[in-house]
Amino acid sequence: MLELTEKVIDEGRQGEAYAPFAQDPNTFKRRFYIESYGCQMNFSDSEIVASILSEQGFGATRNFEEADLILLNTCSIREKAEQTVRKRLTEFRKLKQQRPATLVGVLGCMAERLKSKFLEEEKLVDIVVGPDAYRTLPQLIEEADGGQKGVNVLLSREETYADIAPVRLNSNGITAFVSIMRGCNNMCSFCVVPFTRGRERSRDHVSILNECRELLRNGYREVTLLGQNVDSYYYTPDGGTPVTFAMLLEEVALLSPELRVRFSTSHPKDITDEVVHTMAKYENICKYIHLPLQSGSTRVLQLMNRTYTREWYAAKVDRIRAIMPDCALSSDVIAGFCTETEEDHQDTLSMMEHAQYAMSYMFFYSERPGTLAQRRYKDDIPEDVKKRRLKEIVELQNRLSLEHNRKDIGRTFNVLIEAPSKRSEADWMGRNSQNKVVVFPKGNGNHKPGDYVQVRVLECTQATLLGEMVAS
Template sequence: MEKIIDENKQGESLILDYKPENTKKLFIESYGCAMNFSDSEIVASILSSNGYNTTQILEEADLVLVNTCSIRDKAEQTIRKRLEKYNAVKRTNPKMKVGVLGCMAERLKSQFLEEEKIVDLVVGPDAYKDLPNLLSEVEDGRDAINVILSKEETYGDISPVRLNSNGVSAFVSITRGCDNMCTFCVVPFTRGRERSREPQSIMKEIQDLWDKGFKEITLLGQNVDSYLWYGGGLKKDFVNASDIQKATSVDFDQLLEMVAVGFPKMRIRFSTSNPQDMHESVLHVIAKYPNICNHIHLPVQSGSDRILKEMNRLHTREEYMTLIDKIRTIIPDCSVTQDLISGFPTETEEDHQDTLSLMEHVKYSFGYMYAYSERPGTLAERKMEDDVPEPTKLRRLQEIVDLQRNHSAFRTQEFVGQTVEVLIEKASKKSEKDWSGRNSQSIVVVFPKENYKIGDFVNVKITNCTSGTLIGEAVGYSEMN
């Protein structure tokens, strides 16, 4: 399982359309990866149907929820500080209820409720439909908890409220949970085993987004490549499926093709991929359909075979590089991005050099790079000593970051002189006179607004670049409009 954490979005409080018949106010903040932000949309949808409007003013809320992440220590510390803030407000507004959702909820349930008594409500990632019942418990003066992990829950029947949306791009969840027991990761313990969502409910949600004017979707899961629908249930139980279930099952390349064919004018992305589960058939589907973006987020975590084994990553350095070479052959202009951890237990200087040499081979477009931090509940925490000194971790991380910056500059420079298709998402951060959007390779492109508008697909001639941004001028609408 890989988690992409967008630092710009951390702690966003969410807002949705006001319903005059709703009398209570919900304040909901999200931390962590895209799955958490997607889950907050599901929670808001459920509570909107149960009498709650959202507010962005903490002090006036009847219910405060924080959707949490356990992937990094920094995220947990941030959430603890927010809970202190909520409780300070609660002292002046004793009717206010505070709840924790998501991955931390599952892991720290007894601590939050019984030992520290800092929340009224603890709800795990599979229990959001139980929220109305849990809130009734809280209203009656009882602490409420549901962190039971489900074999079936995929929220396929909940139409998420799109929160703080640009109206252009949206996440569509296709799997929940993860079966890969990477030793550094808490997800199998906090989100449960892997199960996939029924294809028609996915298509229905995308149709709804298309009808509302959305132009791009990201198929989302802890490990999208292992998507497998055979009528419901856990992926690991597929071996026990009937012959008819096996014959009519849908895997990720089939789902991707189904979406591409069904919505030819919608741009399709997906995240996250796992090297051991990405099959060549998926690459051929990407190459075949112009509306599937040429970008694969393919976390590697380390370039050292020894460390990969310690991490319980089920791929080797050589297998990963072979997959990269296949991507380059089948989809020549595909960008590949990474997740990397520096300073995993027992990592030597030689292991670190293996990571740098793998980066030189791939030359990633960009990446998410972290120093290892021990996460309670993981296999690494239970069985390994966090023995790499912090200064060494940070020095190695800096070397990884510096090399990635060079490679990012190399990859953006490749586009200078080319014309790329861009979906306009918003105004540029640096100038109100410019639009900002991404090309198929998920690289940000900035260009003068002229008469174009958000949601347009525009061909842009690239004239300049930085290490992370392409700069150019629009030359007309693309065929996707």
């Protein structure tokens, strides 16, 4: 499962609306509004959609009330995300009553999973488009304009959108997502992704390098290589040598020492020593790995079809630390999966202690229709027990995060400035190689977003390092 973005998950904002660039509202005959939910892949997909619509003469707007086309790029990972989308669609239906010509569309994972419900039962939308069918949007819009329902949720074994240059939506101009593969072959029993995004297929590595090169030329200083499981990346050019993820990672790092490289997400069973050694070799590959645990109990892991044991995961963590001692780890943790006992729960807590995660994305189990778990197992853990176990997991992670940050007090890090701090215009906000947010006074320097500066950490909170710039 891809980790959920700071923009969306942190349980802060559930969705984000985009306008890719400043525009004269009179330039375009029609305008679109797009709102995204879920993981980084959805945000990346929205940039592809924006590119397709821009080619068709649509302009972007931040105000859905003036849009001719309203799109929600949806997530089916948890029930809460689906409930939020339904609420938004109800709000948009009120707008359609005032402006009947306005089209409303659902994109992404919910579109694929709930197409008939949207179209037939609730009649909330005019267009339903799955993750592999965005190229057909212009045709579907034309059909919806004519009074038909525009629907395409077919999955593909080939589509990677490699030839489409994404429109960087709401970008800070410094960091960008670059999709390197789509789909997932890991049939984790709790997850809908294999059913909503299809089988794995890797994107042509030359197109990935070209996109990264173009971002660098345009002033971007960090790329995050995206995939449901990046370590499964494997592309074979016609008649050429296969390219593994470690090879791709190195090729991107070699584009420029000024370009930082991150990636997400890794499956513990697939991340190799070669990848970790490559990370250690290049300073501009960030020393941070998102390594989802899900559960610390071998018995529960088997029910989840995670294909590794508690002991195997612990050994993987130890191996990463041995090769790259300064690497920060983060994780996904699920509380209250089917049949989970108190002993299983304690196994999760103890594994978190062993791994010493810098941060985690933590949830209680939400049964998703159509998954293997929904078909095979009873969701038998009472909600109050799930919530209590999740509370214990969150409290432990809060302690681990604070302890992890306290160890950085007195250390100096190379920080990429991303933007002014949200709390004060007098401060900069950036991140270090370990993906930690660092806030520090702007001072009298002439620094700007995109610059690298040395920052010494003076204090910290559970979520942020606080410091001051020092001479390089």
